[in-house]
Amino acid sequence: MTTASPRTAPAVSAELVAAFKAGMQRLAAAPCVLTTRHEDRRFGLTASAVCSLTADPPTLIACVNESAEAWGAIDASGRICVNVLAAGQVEIAQRFAGMLGHRGEARFEGLEWDLLASGAPVLRGALAAFDCTVAERVRWSTHTAFICRVEAATVNDAGDPLVYANRQFLRAAPL
Numbered sequence: 001m002t003t004a005s006p007r008t009a010p011a012v013s014a015e016l017v018a019a020f021k022a023g024m025q026r027l028a029a030a031p032c033v034l035t036t037r038h039e040d041r042r043f044g045l046t047a048s049a050v051c052s053l054t055a056d057p058p059t060l061i062a063c064v065n066e067s068a069e070a071w072g073a074i075d076a077s078g079r080i081c082v083n084v085l086a087a088g089q090v091e092i093a094q095r096f097a098g099m100l101g102h103r104g105e106a107r108f109e110g111l112e113w114d115l116l117a118s119g120a121p122v123l124r125g126a127l128a129a130f131d132c133t134v135a136e137r138v139r140w141s142t143h144t145a146f147i148c149r150v151e152a153a154t155v156n157d158a159g160d161p162l163v164y165a166n167r168q169f170l171r172a173a174p175l
């Protein structure tokens with residue numbers, strides 16, 4: 001594990017933090033559902049802090065708040081399935097963000113899931129799914145950046161991608 005600490009950095013002003021948040025709200029991102037299985041229980045959360053790192057080897061980064069229930073399960077299992085959502089799956093994004101009152105296993109109920117060899121659940125109908133093994137962890141302030149080796153990827157071209165920007169869910173469609 002790589003441990004970096006922002007505690008050694010100089011204090012930042014509240015104005016800078018507010019400007020950072022306002023700027024990041026304008027950075028459109030794709031909400032994904034990160035899932036894992038640990039000790040025979042499923043865990044998941046909505047995360048848009050997911051991006052490609054390298055294509056060779058296929059590697060991505062997923063950033064997870066250490067306060068999220070799924071964080072400990074991801075950290076302990078070392079496995080994540082990244083489910084990329086379509087615009088028609090906005091309720092799933094809300095559900096896995098806790099916006100509809102679901103927690104734990106209740107987030108998975110009533111939806112169709114397949115099981116990866118690792119045991120992580122894959123959302124049937126996700127635009128893409130990446131079956132990952134955690135290769136490296138970078139802990140920074142409130143979050144851990146999980147650097148993940150992609151073991152398998154599936155795609156499904158059913159629908160426009162879901163996007164989140166300016167604190168709203170949006171549909172990504174051609175201009």
Ligand SMILES: Cc1cc2nc3c(=O)[nH]c(=O)nc-3n(C[C@H](O)[C@H](O)[C@H](O)COP(=O)(O)O)c2cc1C
Nearest residue numbers: 031045046047048049063064065068069097098164
């Ligand atoms: C659009 C959107 C994107 C989010 N992206 C992230 C993210 O990248 N990382 C993260 O840790 N939480 C992210 N969240 C927040 C989590 O989904 C939320 O805190 C969730 O409830 C996890 O905590 P819990 O499982 O303990 O309830 C995002 C929420 C929304 C609505």
